[in-house]
Amino acid sequence: MLNNQKHIDKSKLSLLKKVMDILIPEVDNLPSAGLLVTDEKILELLNKYDKYSSSFDEFINALKLDPCCKVSGGFESLNYENKETALKGLQQNIPESFENILELISLVYYSNDKVLDRINWKRKTLQPNGWEVEKFDPEVLETTKLRKPFWKEV
Amino acid sequence: MVIQHDKTDILIIGAGASGAAVMWDLSKSGFKVVCLEQGSSIQADQYPVNHPNWEELSMNGWNLNPNVRKDSNDYPINTDDTDINPLMFNAVGGSTIHWTGSTPRFHPSDFKVKTLDGLAYDWPITYWDLEPFYDKNDEMMGVSGINGDPGNPKRSPRQMPPLPLGEDGKLIAKAFDGLGWHWWPSDANVNSIDYKGRKACNMCGPLNYGCPRQAKASSDVTYIPYAIKNGAELRVRARVSKIETDNKGNVTGALYFDKDNKEHFQPANGIVLAMNGVGTPRILLNSHPNGLSNSSGQVGKNLMFHVYAGAQGVFDNVEETYKGPGVNILISQEFYESDISRGFDRGYILIMFRGTGSPVHVSKSVEWGKNHHEEFKKNFGKTIGIGVCGEDLPEESNYVELDPILKDSNGIPSPKINYKVSENSRKLLDHGLKNTETVLKKAGAYNVIRLPFSKEQGWHLMGTARMGKDPKKSVVDENCQSHDLDNLFIVDASVFITGGAVNPTSTIQAIALKTSDYIIKSRSDLKS
Numbered sequence: 270m271l272n273n274q275k276h277i278d279k280s281k282l283s284l285l286k287k288v289m290d291i292l293i294p295e296v297d298n299l300p301s302a303g304l305l306v307t308d309e310k311i312l313e314l315l316n317k318y319d320k321y322s323s324s325f326d327e328f329i330n331a332l333k334l335d336p337c338c339k340v341s342g343g344f345e346s347l348n349y350e351n352k353e354t355a356l357k358g359l360q361q362n363i364p365e366s367f368e369n370i371l372e373l374i375s376l377v378y379y380s381n382d383k384v385l386d387r388i389n390w391k392r393k394t395l396q397p398n399g400w401e402v403e404k405f406d407p408e409v410l411e412t413t414k415l416r417k418p419f420w421k422e423v
Numbered sequence: 424m425v426i427q428h429d430k431t432d433i434l435i436i437g438a439g440a441s442g443a444a445v446m447w448d449l450s451k452s453g454f455k456v457v458c459l460e461q462g463s464s465i466q467a468d469q470y471p472v473n474h475p476n477w478e479e480l481s482m483n484g485w486n487l488n489p490n491v492r493k494d495s496n497d498y499p500i501n502t503d504d505t506d507i508n509p510l511m512f513n514a515v516g517g518s519t520i521h522w523t524g525s526t527p528r529f530h531p532s533d534f535k536v537k538t539l540d541g542l543a544y545d546w547p548i549t550y551w552d553l554e555p556f557y558d559k560n561d562e563m564m565g566v567s568g569i570n571g572d573p574g575n576p577k578r579s580p581r582q583m584p585p586l587p588l589g590e591d592g593k594l595i596a597k598a599f600d601g602l603g604w605h606w607w608p609s610d611a612n613v614n615s616i617d618y619k620g621r622k623a624c625n626m627c628g629p630l631n632y633g634c635p636r637q638a639k640a641s642s643d644v645t646y647i648p649y650a651i652k653n654g655a656e657l658r659v660r661a662r663v664s665k666i667e668t669d670n671k672g673n674v675t676g677a678l679y680f681d682k683d684n685k686e687h688f689q690p691a692n693g694i695v696l697a698m699n700g701v702g703t704p705r706i707l708l709n710s711h712p713n714g715l716s717n718s719s720g721q722v723g724k725n726l727m728f729h730v731y732a733g734a735q736g737v738f739d740n741v742e743e744t745y746k747g748p749g750v751n752i753l754i755s756q757e758f759y760e761s762d763i764s765r766g767f768d769r770g771y772i773l774i775m776f777r778g779t780g781s782p783v784h785v786s787k788s789v790e791w792g793k794n795h796h797e798e799f800k801k802n803f804g805k806t807i808g809i810g811v812c813g814e815d816l817p818e819e820s821n822y823v824e825l826d827p828i829l830k831d832s833n834g835i836p837s838p839k840i841n842y843k844v845s846e847n848s849r850k851l852l853d854h855g856l857k858n859t860e861t862v863l864k865k866a867g868a869y870n871v872i873r874l875p876f877s878k879e880q881g882w883h884l885m886g887t888a889r890m891g892k893d894p895k896k897s898v899v900d901e902n903c904q905s906h907d908l909d910n911l912f913i914v915d916a917s918v919f920i921t922g923g924a925v926n927p928t929s930t931i932q933a934i935a936l937k938t939s940d941y942i943i944k945s946r947s948d949l950k951s
Contacts, residue, residue: 291791292791292792292795293791293796294792294795294796314479317483319493320483353792356791368787371787371791375782375783375787376478376783378786379783379786380476380783384782385782388782388799388800390781390782394472394475395472395629396470396472396473396627397473397635397636398625398627399624399625399627399628400625400746401626401746402626403587403589403590404584404587404615405569405584405585405588405608406588407569409593410569410571410608412600413573413599413600413605413606414571414573416573416605417573418574419573419605419760420530420531420532420574420575420759421530421539421760422531423531423532423534423535423538
């Protein structure tokens with residue numbers, strides 16, 4: 270569902286990007302998700318879909334209230350293990366919003382050209398080319414076709 | 424002011440799987456037909472697979488759940504009290520836009536559940552009554568498959584050879600063979616070769632989000648073009664609110680809203696309801712204080728879904744399992760027929776599916792955090808899934824009602840779903856899940872992950888205006904004619920008495936064609 274442009278607090282967006290760094294860390298020559306993905310890309314989806322924007326609000330608010338984050342500097346000041354613990358808590362306590370945020374992050378990360386190159390995914394648009402799959406070979410039925418009919422005749 | 428239209432012979436409400444079939448059959452036989460569809464006509468270039476952000480589109484504006492999709496063609500559904508969310512699509516073609524094209528048939532035993540197992544009710548018709556209509560539907564929709572399945576009665580010749588099994592399919596087939604368990608290539612309404620002017624599938628993968636090649640047989644590209652050629656009229660963005668009646672026990676027409684919220688009345692000699700197992704009871708309940716055609720009190724009752732769960736195997740000897748149709752590979756009916764020694768009633772099928780699929784879907788399904796990239800690598804293109812689809816028996820406590828508060832954009836009360844998964848269904852799923860693991864391990868999976876029971880699985884909406892001989896216990900008779908109103912017919916899966924354990928669309932369409940055959944042969948009084 271398309272929405273009108275929403276006001277997204279920059280500090281909340283910045284916090285989300287720190288979360289992204291934990292959820293999808295750096296790999297090979299690629300930085301972590303929060304560093305790789307642009308603000309614009311995230312904002313585009315937050316603005317487009319209620320599902321993500323409402324989950325974003327709930328997620329960030331819950332993160333701020335999480336007991337692990339009640340320290341000076343909040344989530345960002347925690348060490349890795351404590352950040353992970355805080356996020357696991359959210360996954361358990363607000364599963365639907367957590368899943369939506371994970372979906373949002375997966376969408377923005379795995380649509381990045383550098384990421385797609387790394388995993389060798391060359392087919393961003395599935396049509397019009399599709400894929401090649403070898404045609405059906407009836408020889409594969411050799412064993413299963415020998416069975417006697419076993420459906421109930423009524 | 425209500426806009427009045429000229430009277431038609433037959434008014435069909437809903438242009439999905441069943442409505443489209445009736446529209447074609449009746450228009451071919453000289454009936455003047457008008458079909459009202461609340462959704463729009465979708466053009467091929469709108470389908471997500473044409474777009475680079477297709478995963479984003481599939482998870483949002485093309486989501487199978489109307490409450491997530493929130494399209495202006497949809498109506499909201501109260502799902503606060505259901506274990507399973509109903510999934511549907513509102514457009515010309517209905518839910519065949521988002522179906523996978525899997526087209527197994529019910530077994531003969533599915534029509535005799537009471538006789539065989541002492542459960543629920545028998546149908547007033549048999550498999551053999553429906554068989555010619557299954558065949559007629561197969562011809563129109565086009566089936567890729569192969570005859571000779573020992574798990575089912577012999578079929579008429581399939582129109583096209585089966586879809587490819589792929590290397591992953593062959594691996595699973597071999598595992599079933601090794602276990603001595605049944606498997607057979609899936610019958611699919613997806614073209615393996617060009618058919619009736621529609622192209623062959625090019626294996627792009629997702630089947631749930633429309634097919635721009637028309638390789639998948641959605642009813643907007645099979646029945647409807649022919650029906651329109653026959654002279655039938657299709658009106659889109661026409662949302663029916665009420666069926667009107669006279670004091671002689673007849674329906675007279677339907678009130679509906681157009682896209683500009685203007686109200687219309689379409690009079691008709693007869694009405695055919697084809698709005699699915701949620702939409703049909705909704706409109707019947709909204710048409711009369713006690714529900715129209717509801718002297719039995721059964722409208723909305725006995726809602727059935729199929730229950731579904733699955734498992735996914737991770738393999739080191741398969742590659743690129745995202746290539747090829749996501750399903751329609753092979754199914755096993757080893758556990759279909761009842762066997763009380765298993766500890767539950769009725770049965771299930773095992774369906775192979777092609778793993779987690781594309782990058783975003785894989786990312787969502789694997790661990791986040793330190794191990795994310797390693798887990799992604801292990802799973803991407805390396806997984807094969809097997810689903811369990813089980814029979815869900817009818818229970819009056821599972822029902823559709825009108826929500827007292829929630830309404831759609833035209834002010835029509837929304838449906839509320841009340842549904843709990845039964846103890847029997849849970850036992851059935853447990854049994855099936857153990858067997859999915861057995862097959863995947865036999866096939867060589869080094870890791871098997873159970874896919875938890877999910878709320879997002881209500882593809883099949885059945886039972887809410889059931890068929891039967893006894894007017895006190897059913898809504899329509901064996902010809903799908905209302906017991907209460909003899910010019911009202913229901914042809915969607917609302918009329919199912921039991922649900923079998925296979926995808927219902929071919930059975931829905933066969934029933935629809937049997938009904939139109941009855942109208943053509945026995946209800947010439949409805950023709951002006």
